[in-house]
Amino acid sequence: MASGFCEDCNRLLTEFIARVRTFCREFEQKLRDIFRELCRCTCFRTRPERRSQESPSVHLLYDDETQLLSQEHLQALNRLATSENIDLQMTAAMYYLHLSHHLNSPLPDAFMEPLMALLLSTDLDVQKTISLSLVNLLVKNNACKELVIEMGMLVPILESFQSGDATAQCHSCACVTMLASSESNREAVMVDGIIPLLALAKSYDPLVQQNATWALLHLAQSDWSTRILCQAGAIPVLVLLLQSSDSEVQFYSCTALCNIAAVQEHHPKLLSIGGHFLLKSLLTLMSSSVQKNSAQACRCLQTLSKNVLIQEQLMELDCVLPLKALLKTSSPESAITLLSTLSAHPPNNDILVSEGLLDEIGQLLHHHRSSFVIITHSCKIIADLCSSCVGQQAVMESPCLSELLWALLSPALSDETMLHVTLHLHQLMTWDPLKSKLSATITSEQVSRLVKLSGQIQNPELSYNSSAILSKLEITGEMVQLLRPHYVAMLDYLLVFLQKKDVKFQQLSIVTLFNLKKDGDFSSLLAGSELEIQLRKVHAQTEETRRLLQMIQPLSPSSVNP
Structure with a gap:
């Protein structure tokens, strides 16, 4: 588990920033309307003595942005924030909200002091306003996360969890989440924040529950932090949240559990809830209409499935049916990855075959002929299921072989993907029934592609796999017609193979020559060619090696002990 943000967290943070900015814009407009009405009142025009302290605060929001961080404003904010007058405190809090929306540069450290004072306000509305301002500043990286912790702001932020006010709790959860995104802060947040967050995660308010679960997700970012979470009792809470009616809560809790499951020492605790509750909940979530949730449930199960015991339990729970359904969606990657893990365990294969997976x-x-993930895992599953005669027969009756051959022609596939395709096609041809099927199915375009790949000497493994497939094709009359246009090209790469020091390439070249010589046209081309000369050299070297080996052949046991 990386300490930074994953792709899902980056997306969630982007969504969060957008929501905060929308809220701030709407709030600011309402605020401006209120102040515009206030400024028209004679109370502000006559400036009575009782209002003399308020006048600097009223015009703060109307100053030019370049003046937002002036020393004059800092002095005013200090007076307002430390005042016992709640209205003045609220004015300072609203200024920070305005500042958090418009500020494009780091907030000077001096401006953190009034912010801390406002967090300690006894008024809940002041606390809510200033905590929202802090969230916005943290999201935009305008406030230093480490300084927030050093100044002790975490204490009042966590205390607001007990306020009973949903808005205050949401803002505080968001603050904790942003502070926990800094690895250096995570320990401080973990020590004091886990228990309150777990309590909020059980809230009946969906938004509070969502923010608390989001914060817990950000705490589950390292082996150390997940261990602390488990010790604090987070697993039962997160598992129950999988059944939340809120799709975001489901996603956050599932992702946190996925991070926890990555450390195998936590598996006993994950499975300690009776009746396979976790696995059943994940299988249910896997059928969710929310695509990101079904995919994340698959990822979590895939992580857990590295444990063979869990695989067996999944198979008992009929996990194949929902996985097959996910294969038909627009994003089948997570399902095919989990199925690939399941097929690697031989006892599962008969069930997978009988369920019509092939x-x-x-x-x-x-x-999905251009998807690396789909092709790679599909190749592996097909090869795994061919370990039995039943599986081989099912492969021949399915469209798998023809589709693997068609994948050879995809211009979008990288050499890495093509390496997987050719490797598994070669493996499939080690079984005679499949070799016959492939030989009867392959087209002239596919043969041309294999010949071209065989000549890619700069990629030896891809070249070897492609040539190995060609070497195993059954030399029938129809196959000879497909191969004849490529005899010259084949002579070229076979010569390169013979010249290699690697014995497996030399042997492959010889096997291929043996098969192709069944056609008189190829034998004619071979006669007197450079390839034939090289073949004689290899033969001579082999004979010399054999003779030398006989010279040092150890005495038989019978001659040593007559």
Whole structure:
């Protein structure tokens, strides 16, 4: 688990910033309307003595942005924030809200002092306004997260969890989340914040629950922090939240559990809730209509499935049916990854075959011919399921083989993906029934592609795999017609193979030559060619090696002990 933000967290932070900014714009407009009406009143024009302290605060919001951080304003904010008058405190809090919305540069450290004083206000509305301002400043990186902790602001932020006010709790949760995003702060937040956050995560208010779960997710970012979370009793809370009616809460709790599951020592605690409650909840979430939730549930199950015991329990819970359904969605990557993990455990394979998984894999390959994740895991699943005769027969009856061959022609596939395709096609051809099926199915375009890949000497493994497939094709009359246009190109790469020091390339070249010589046209091309000369050299070297080995052949046991 990385200490930084993952792709999902970056997206969530972006959404959060957008929501905060929208709120601030609406709030600011209402605020301006109120102050505009106030300024028209004679109370502000006559400036009675009782209002003399308020006049500097009223015009703060109307100053030019360049003046927002002036020394005069700092002095005014200090007076307002430390005043016992709640209205004056609120004026300072609203100024910070305005500042948090418009500030594009770091907030000077001196401006943090009034902010701290406002957090300690006895008025709940002041606390809510200033905590929202702090959230905005933290989101935009205008306030130093480390300084916030050093100044002791975490204490009043956590205390507002007990306020009973949903808005105050949400703002405080957001503050904690942003502070926990700094690795250096996480320990301080973990020590004092976990228990209050777990309590808020049980709130009946959906928004409070959502913010608390989001904060807990940001605390589950390292092995150390997940261990503390587990010790504090976070697992039962997070598992229950999987069944929340709020899709965001489901996503945050599932992601946090996924992070926890990445550390295998936590698996006993994750599974300690009776009746396979966690696995059942994740399987239910996997069927969610919210795509990100179903995908995240799959990822969590995939992480857990590294434990063979959990795999067995999943199979008992009929996990294949919902996984097959996910393969038909627009984002089947997480489902195919989990199925790939399950197929690696041989006892699961008969069930996977009987559930018709190979037909689904064939359809998936047809619709996702350029996806590295889909092709890579599909290849692995097909190869895994071919470990039995039943699986081989099911592969032949499915569209899997033809779709793997068509993948060879995809111009969008990288060499890395093509390496997986050729590797598994070669592996499939080690079984005679599949070799016959592939030989009868392959087209002239696919043969041309394999010949071209065989000549990519700069990628030896891809070249080897492609040539190995060609070497195993059954040399029938139809196959000879497909291969004849490529004899010259094949002679070229076979010569390169023979010249290599790697014995496996030399052996592959010889096997291929043996098969191709069944066609008289190829034998004619081979006669007197540079390839034939090199073949004689290899033969001579081999004979010499054999002779030398005989010279040092150890005496048999019978000659040593007559």
